[in-house]
Amino acid sequence: MTNKEYADFLLPGVKHTWEEYEAMYPERNLPEGAIVTRYAPSPTGFVHIGALLVSFLCSRFAKQTGGINFLRIEDTDQERSIENGVSSIINSLISFGVTFDEGPISETEEKGSYGPYTQTKREDIYKAFAKKLIEEDKAYASFLSKEELEEIRARQSASKERLGIYGRYAKDRNLSKEEVINRINNGESYIIRIKSPGNFFNKIKVNDLIKGTLEMPENDIDEVIIKSDGIPTYHFAHAIDDHLMRTTHVIRGDEWLSSLPKHIQLFEMLGFKPVKYAHIAPLTKNDNGTIRKLSKRKDPEASVDYFTNAGVPKEAIMLYLATVANSNFEGWLDQNPNGNIDDFKFEFKKCSASSGSLFDLPKLYNISKNYISRLTKDEVYDATLDYATKFDEELKDVLVKYPDYSKAIFNIEREQKKPRKDYEKYSDVKGQIWYMYDELFTKYKDEYGYDYQSITDKDEIRNIINTYIDKYYNDNDDKETWFSNIQKLCDELGYASNMKDYKENPDNYKGNVADVSTVIRVSLTTRSMTPDLYELLKLIGKEKIKERFNLI
């Protein structure tokens, strides 16, 4: 029996040869320096914040160099797949501005000519290349059962040896063809492993675009390439797919760093041109003193949905991730406050080579606050409405009912050089402006209570607001007139109309202009801390101000 026939026997029913597949996926015709990369998730439907970072970098690097970023679904482990997992990942990533030039575009369709982009649809391809290795005597059938494997592992750890199937533990390595054929004909199940040519005591130099040149031992483990169900392992699929899809750069999380020798060896055995690697450090958190990777299972904030549900703008999340990815991004944004994130040039060299960055929530909120402050009133209105539609019916109702009024509220101290910065997230909005809407004011005023500060005497309060509304307030006053009227009110009632006078002779006055303003402010809104009082009064208007004052 020839090697070819033997390979056919081990992996029967393969439709094409590896040469045919090579011909089907020619080299890409792209400009010099173009990066072809990919994002390759399992279809779990879950988008981890770290995964968003990696996929974002993939799309940026491809776009920056005139290259290609494609999406590949790694569904070789059935247990990880969930229904509609693919479309939910795609939709989520796209909503964050990550773009794909090729790959699945829905549960069933895909675009691009290097597909299929879903690994379970590529079974024939993997087998064709596995057959190549078998023919060349670089791979073999292994019958090691789960029990045997466990036994080997137990023995190895007892004698403090390295774990794995290598050297003398690779006992099916030299089985004769006849014996293999016999055992298979007897119904024994088998898998395909490589015949690793490596020597653990040889060091190889591997290059990582972020971490630099690393020295690692050669792989000598007879890694599984085809599982008993005929589906390839990640390692094998990675080599085949990234070669055939003509990937130039693999950008992935650094948990893969230690399998690099394996991957490099696989490329060599297959005769593939090596790809370049960039391993991204994980986002971590401090969990009671231990620093660990953000975990999908333990940490709700590992999911990007956590932040969008909390009302953090997606754009702000991306700005934060960009500052984590390349720390010079922040300085660039400072120089180009209106710059688009897509105009920044990311560099591998600027990515952190450390073993992880602590996820910094206050920093995210700071970025988010600044981002929202730069938005126009219309943008804030739209975004808040969008948020409220999903999470706050009551807020949604008033926003929809009073669009122009709402925009006027959002416009207070906005759209100017140094805009007001009081929203960290859209979920903050309601807490800051509910009192501007009669519906919400009536509902919540008693719940929160009137927050009078230094002046709490009811008669005095009534005296101040009544005098004010009757004699000193006009909707049409400009801001200067408005304030000078407040000062006149102070003079009339015995309060200091400017703070300096008050500080010099506090005993000459009942209080000061700040106290008086606070009475007006609280009587109008119940709150002692609000945006500019002049703007609030003007928006609410004299008639309604009177109504509110009458409630006191």
Next chain:
RNA sequence: GGCCCGUUGGUGAAGUGGUUUAACACAUCGCCCUCUCAAGGCGACAUUCAUGGGUUCAAAUCCCGUACGGGUCACCA
């Protein structure tokens, strides 16, 4: 346990042998401004770069050891 990577302030970090009395940003604290708040302005916050040695006229930067942290060792990805 083996292998690999990493270690600059509360946080992210700049820094690749002399121009570093260690940039910038967040957080914190103080002062100023101010009708409240949010801001804004100014200032404080690492005499030192995990640690011990070495190389050098000179080290956060180069070399070696140690400690600590992280990752990884599946028919998971």
